[in-house]
Amino acid sequence: xxxxxxxxxxxxxxxxxxxxxxxxxxxxxxxxxxxxxxxxxxxxxxxxxxxxxxxxxxxxxxxxxxxxxxxxxxxxxxxxxxxxxxxxxxxxxxxxxxxxxxxxxxxxxxxxxxxxxxxxxxxxxxxxxx
Numbered sequence: 001x002x003x004x005x006x007x008x009x010x011x012x013x014x015x016x017x018x019x020x021x022x023x024x025x026x027x028x029x030x031x032x033x034x035x036x037x038x039x040x041x042x043x044x045x046x047x048x049x050x051x052x053x054x055x056x057x058x059x060x061x062x063x064x065x066x067x068x069x070x071x072x073x074x075x076x077x078x079x080x081x082x083x084x085x086x087x088x089x090x091x092x093x094x095x096x097x098x099x100x101x102x103x104x105x106x107x108x109x110x111x112x113x114x115x116x117x118x119x120x121x122x123x124x125x126x127x128x129x130x
Contacts, residue, residue, distance in 0.1 A: 069115035
């Protein structure tokens with residue numbers, strides 16, 4: 001009989017320890033999630049607050065994309081009469097994700113990794129190799 005009473009006390013203690021460990025584990029997961037997602041959540045609330053107060057964007061508004069020629073690595077260019085051919089030939093020798101500048105000059109198009117220094121080249125935009 002004494003054995004049954006002491007066994008029940010141990011089971012209550014075990015249940016309390018399991019419950020405590022579960023709460024600690026949940027707390028650790030919540031803290032880790034807030035550390036990872038905290039800045040994003042902060043930006044969302046900042047943008048909402050700014051919109052409600054008549055602003056154009058919160059402190060986390062996205063930076064504007066560059067509008068001019070960019071440098072995408074070692075000097076390399078490919079010219080063609082067709083803009084898509086210039087891009088295809090440029091990208092055939094570069095890995096996926098490599099950026100390029102597009103210029104036109106007369107009837108020619110050029111895909112290049114560097115800004116052009118030729119005054120008659122007209123910048124058309126940038127792109128990324130598929």
